[in-house]
Amino acid sequence: MVEVEAEYDGQRLDNFLLRLCKGVPKSHLYKAIRGGEVRVNKGRASADTRLSAGDTVRIPPLRLPEPGAPRPVPGTEFPIIHEDDALLVVDKPAGVAVHGGSGVSFGVIEQLRAARPDARFLELVHRLDRETSGLLMIAKTRKALLALHEMLREGGSRKHYYALVEGDWVNDRQHVKLPLLKWTTKSGERRVKVDATGQQAHTIVSRVQRYGGRYSLVDAELRTGRTHQIRVHLAASGFPIVGDDKYGRDETREAFARAGFARMFLHARSLALPHPVSGETLQLEAPLPPACQAVLKRLETE
Known part of the structure; x- marks a missing residue:
């Protein structure tokens, strides 16, 4: 839960998230917004929602790999x-x-x-x-x-x-x-x-x-x-x-x-x-x- 500070009053929700969630692909953030995982004052919001100072933004868990660490590919057979x-x-x-x-x-x-x-x-x-x-x-x-x-x-x-x-x-x-x-x-x-x-x-x-x-x-x-x-x-x-x-x-x-x-x-x-x-x-x-x-x-x- 992140409170919007005065300096970010009027900023779009998507730009606010992009600043906070460095390294997370844009497509993941927009999908989280569309899916309702991101909330503003406990309500759904669109990417172009303008934030106000004092708003509370819920940011869902977003896992990132360690910098420079390649993710191992699991060998998998499919039906x-x-x-x-x-x-x-x-x-x-x-x-x-x-x-x-x-x-x-x-x-x-x-x-x-x-x-x-x-x-x-x-x-x-x-x-x-x-x-x-x-x-x-x-x-x-x-x-x-x-x-x-x-x-x-x-x-x-x-x-x-x-x-x-x-x-x-x-x-x-x-x-x-x-x-x-x-x-x-x-x-x-x-x-x-x-x-x-x-x-x-x-x-x-x-x-x-x-x-x-x-x-x-x-x-x-x-x-x-x-x-x-x-x-x-x-x-x-x-x-x-x-x-x-x-x-x-x-x-x-x-x-x-x-x-x-x-x-x-x-x-x-x-x-x-x-x-x-x-x-x-x-x-x-x-x-x-x-x-x-x-x-x-x-x-x-x-």
């Missing part, structure tokens, strides 16, 4: 959906980044390399957002990596996701074709928005289950692979994903977190593509995580 000499497909849990960077010391690929020191080649084929769970491909040879990259560029694979969205999705099947443009906030956070000058993006959304007109489970098939594509397409259509901290509603995310579901409900559930070496068709599936299943079961009874 394997498919593995052969050319390709590894794992079921990535939510909350784990696919690679280090942007305030994250390590991710799936670094942990796999640490767990498999004798592996000569392990490279990510594609990415999943940190809070998205499900199928993630890792190439075990350069030949496989190049073949898979070309396949993804040419639309040679079919990737389906489950998403729980706010609202009553009534259409059986809908094509969402909205161009997407990347942009960066003042805090350095990467975002995507619908913009006529952006890249072409195409998602096919199919209804799976409706829950009392308040929520819907949908299947989203990627026909292009843009950053945050499903998240932005659904939000722009008026159906934000439950738990999405960038494009969803804070009130909904907080309500589900209080009920024990503190993640985004987006799961890469199935993948169909030719094997990069043999050409044999691979049809892979990752089961919906137990936490997601529990949410759906609860909604069925409400």
